[in-house]
Amino acid sequence: MTLHLPASMHGPCSGPRGAWRYVLTALTLVTAGCASDAVVAPPPKTDVSQLYWALTLDHHAVTLSTVAPYDTIRLTATPRTVNGDVLADLPAPTYTSLDLDRAHVDPDGLVHVVKTGTKIPVVATLVVGNVRHADTAFINVTSMASPTLPVSLSIDPKDRNPLDSAKIAEGTAKTLSALIKNASGTTINGLAVYYVSLDPTVAKIDRSTGRLEPVHPGHVTLIASATAYGVTVADTLVFKIGYALFVNPNFDPAVNNFVPSRIIIGAGGNVVFFNGTGTAVDVTFDDPSAALQDTRFCPIAPIVCGTGNIDAFSAQQDRDNGVITLPGARGRSFAVPGTYPFHSTIFGTTGEIVVMDESTL
Numbered sequence: 001m002t003l004h005l006p007a008s009m010h011g012p013c014s015g016p017r018g019a020w021r022y023v024l025t026a027l028t029l030v031t032a033g034c035a036s037d038a039v040v041a042p043p044p045k046t047d048v049s050q051l052y053w054a055l056t057l058d059h060h061a062v063t064l065s066t067v068a069p070y071d072t073i074r075l076t077a078t079p080r081t082v083n084g085d086v087l088a089d090l091p092a093p094t095y096t097s098l099d100l101d102r103a104h105v106d107p108d109g110l111v112h113v114v115k116t117g118t119k120i121p122v123v124a125t126l127v128v129g130n131v132r133h134a135d136t137a138f139i140n141v142t143s144m145a146s147p148t149l150p151v152s153l154s155i156d157p158k159d160r161n162p163l164d165s166a167k168i169a170e171g172t173a174k175t176l177s178a179l180i181k182n183a184s185g186t187t188i189n190g191l192a193v194y195y196v197s198l199d200p201t202v203a204k205i206d207r208s209t210g211r212l213e214p215v216h217p218g219h220v221t222l223i224a225s226a227t228a229y230g231v232t233v234a235d236t237l238v239f240k241i242g243y244a245l246f247v248n249p250n251f252d253p254a255v256n257n258f259v260p261s262r263i264i265i266g267a268g269g270n271v272v273f274f275n276g277t278g279t280a281v282d283v284t285f286d287d288p289s290a291a292l293q294d295t296r297f298c299p300i301a302p303i304v305c306g307t308g309n310i311d312a313f314s315a316q317q318d319r320d321n322g323v324i325t326l327p328g329a330r331g332r333s334f335a336v337p338g339t340y341p342f343h344s345t346i347f348g349t350t351g352e353i354v355v356m357d358e359s360t361l
Contacts (some may be wrong), residue, residue: 053082055093055126055133060207061194063140063228064113065147070229075109075137077124103139113141119208120193138208140192148182150191153233155179155224167240168203169266170217171247176210178224180233183248193226203241204327214241217361242266243356246296251275257344258283261351265334266358270296272304272331278316283330284309286341304331312346 058076065071077093078086095105102115105122113120120139125132156177168174177194197205199213202220204213210224218241225234243266249258251274258281263271272294273283287292288308298305303323315328334340337357343350 002124009196010300024097049081049083049085050087051081051351052079052087052090052126052128052131052133054080055124055135056080056292057135057137059227059232060135061192061226062111062137062192063142063226064108065142065144065229066110066116067115067143067145070144070147071114072110073139073227073230075111075122075124077103077109077126077135079126079128079133088155090128091126093124096123096125097121098123102141111137111139113139115339116141116143138192140190140195142190148186149231150180150181150188150190150226150228150233153178153180153193153224153226153235155235156239157223164361166237167242168212168214169242169269170214171244172214174268176205176212176222176224178226178235180226180228188228189236191226191228193224194330196223197221198223203239212239217243217356217358240361241356242271242361245269246272248274249351251277251279251281253277253279255349256281256347257335257349258351261349263351263353264356265274265353266356267337268295268335269355270294270331270333270356271353272297273331275313275328277328278314280312280314280346281344282310282312282346283342284345286343287331290334290336290338290340291332292335293333295333297326297329301326301329304328304329306330306334 055077059073064073075095079090081087088301095107095109097103097105098121099117101115102117103120104110104124105111111122114200118140120141122137122139123134125134156179178192180188182188195205195207195210197203198221202216202218204215205211205222218242220239222237222239223234225232243264245266246269247263247265249260249263252259258273265271291308293307294304303318304326310330313330318327334353334355337355340353341350343352
């Protein structure tokens with residue numbers, strides 16, 4: 001293909017006339033001697049399973065001593081895919097101690113402690129392209145010359161009540177602990193422990209304190225581990241997150257209804273309706289026989305007690321009647337799974353209480 005140009009547009013590849021060269025190159029790629037080869041971008045990676053997703057240390061909670069040979073540990077950070085597979089051929093991570101007064105770390109991850117302390121952070125970092133991931137190990141340091149070595153770790157309360165304790169209701173929290181014992185069965189205190197939830201969509205757990213916070217009903221696997229003086233011990237526990245056993249809907253005068261108006265609880269759970277306004281509102285159930293005596297607050301606040309429908313009430317009304325404990329509150333318990341509609345005869349608004357069967361979890 002031949003492209004004929006006016007004489008005014010002919011010229012060298014530089015200068016004002018040469019500017020036309022870039023336009024013509026893009027269209028024809030035939031401007032003699034003036035165009036370089038076009039740069040073609042590589043196709044994007046579409047296999048997300050092979051992308052750099054995380055960096056994980058082999059130890060997260062470590063206890064050492066300032067006395068050799070218990071004053072060192074080697075940390076190894078591994079880059080992984082979203083599936084947890086190891087990624088090879090990536091640059092080496094960097095290791096950094098955030099408390100140089102107490103711990104040093106060399107480029108290969110060898111940690112040397114020099115002073116006692118708790119929760120001393122050592123961070124591993126790896127940047128690949130514009131993706132950065134990091135992981136942290138927390139180190140406790142003692143001054144023991146002959147420390148007691150651990151032989152077992154058990155997530156409390158599994159070893160105390162294995163039949164019924166490994167569960168918690170949605171909307172509540174529980175702090176777990178790890179019982180670490182030596183060869184003679186004596187508990188060792190003061191060791192750093194690392195907790196992890198394998199499904200944070202069901203429950204989250206604080207990595208250092210063991211505080212468990214439910215997110216959604218279901219089952220979640222929890223792991224606790226500790227590395228002390230060169231010995232690593234760990235335990236695994238499957239925890240059941242049940243449906244909430246207490247919900248407190250509040251009366252909202254903007255909509256003349258309780259919020260939330262759809263209440264989900266587990267069997268045997270309590271619903272305490274609260275009206276902090278001066279406007280009285282009733283709660284009338286389609287099946288009053290299902291609304292049983294509240295088992296949570298009734299013993300300490302008689303105003304919450306009662307069964308069946310709830311007559312019109314308000315916080316101001318209760319205060320006028322001398323109620324001191326929980327004015328504007330009325331409670332009911334629901335034992336049998338099912339859906340229980342309710343409404344207000346005053347405002348005509350409706351809602352429902354859904355009692356879930358936990359045996360389906």
